[in-house]
Amino acid sequence: MARTGADEAGPRHVAIIMDGNGRWAQSRGRPRLFGHHAGARRVREIVEACPDLGVSYLTIFAFSTENWKRTQTEVAGLMSLFRRYIMKEMQDFVREDVRVRFIGDRYRLEPRLRELMEEAEAMTTHCARLNLTIAINYGGRDEVARATRRLARDVAEGRLDPETVDEQTLPRYLDTRVLPDPDLVIRTSGEARISNFLLWQSAYSEYEFIDTLWPDFTREVFASVLAQYSTRERRFGAVTA
Ligand code: FPP
Secondary structure (H helix, E strand, O other): OOOOOOOOOOOOEEEEEOOOHHHHHHOOOOOHHHHHHHHHHHHHHHHHHHHHOOOOEEEEEEEEOOHHHOOHHHHHHHHHHHHHHHHHHHHHHHHOOEEEEEEOOHHHOOHHHHHHHHHHHHHOOOOOOEEEEEEEEEOHHHHHHHHHHHHHHHHHOOOOOHHHOOOOOHHHHOOOOOOOOOOEEEEOOOOOOOOOOOOOOOOOOEEEEOOOOHHHOOHHHHHHHHHHHHOOOOOOOOOOO
16 A cells, blocks of 8 residues: 655654663673663664664653662663763764664753753764664653743743643744654564654554564664655555555
8 A cells, every 4th residue: 555644755753662672681691781782782783784774763762750760780781881882983973874863851960961962962963874772761751741831931021922831832842843743663573552642743643562582683674664654655644546
């Protein structure tokens, strides 16, 4: 069946819930952080693959507002991995023309990580080949609550007329305000949940839940998921002849 979306060649914006690092490590008798490190190497591979596969926006879920409930060792290990990842990749992003952005509530993150995030964003503002958005301390409900708080402040201070608030207004207050909505959301590891990811933005996204654990998610697996998307018809609620 032909798709009715504007993006005939494939999804322009892909969002990924990278799940299964812990199980991947445990099945090898290794600590969970070993799986997260393997997961970080896959992020690099998928970032590299995107431009060749026609994807110009990639949004990845690295740490949710609920992930603080993991052990202190795992949380600290992930924060250290994010710091090292940004430090290591920053120059490569510039060279590969990848614009990096972060979404989520960054004010709860340690100052050093926040600084690195800001540095990576500033260093890549001119980059345009791929828009990579990394969600850290991100939760869809938290994002909508923070957006609503800012919107309410604008109403209270007379900058916004409440009678004009419609579906186009709230997205201007979301962390994703400059991004298009995702065409496709992929979740790895066999779980069929959205876990508070891009709740507002994915209203009309296609979903692919695949069994592969994130550290096994190769460029080839990615290409096959995109090919599967291309066979779908996107109707956005409409009925065509
Ligand atoms: C979910 O798997 C994964 C995470 C909570 C962390 C995602 C982080 C990475 C892929 C690391 C690299 C990311 C960047 C941006 C450098 P899980 O631990 O819940 O796996 P499980 O369900 O098997 O326990």
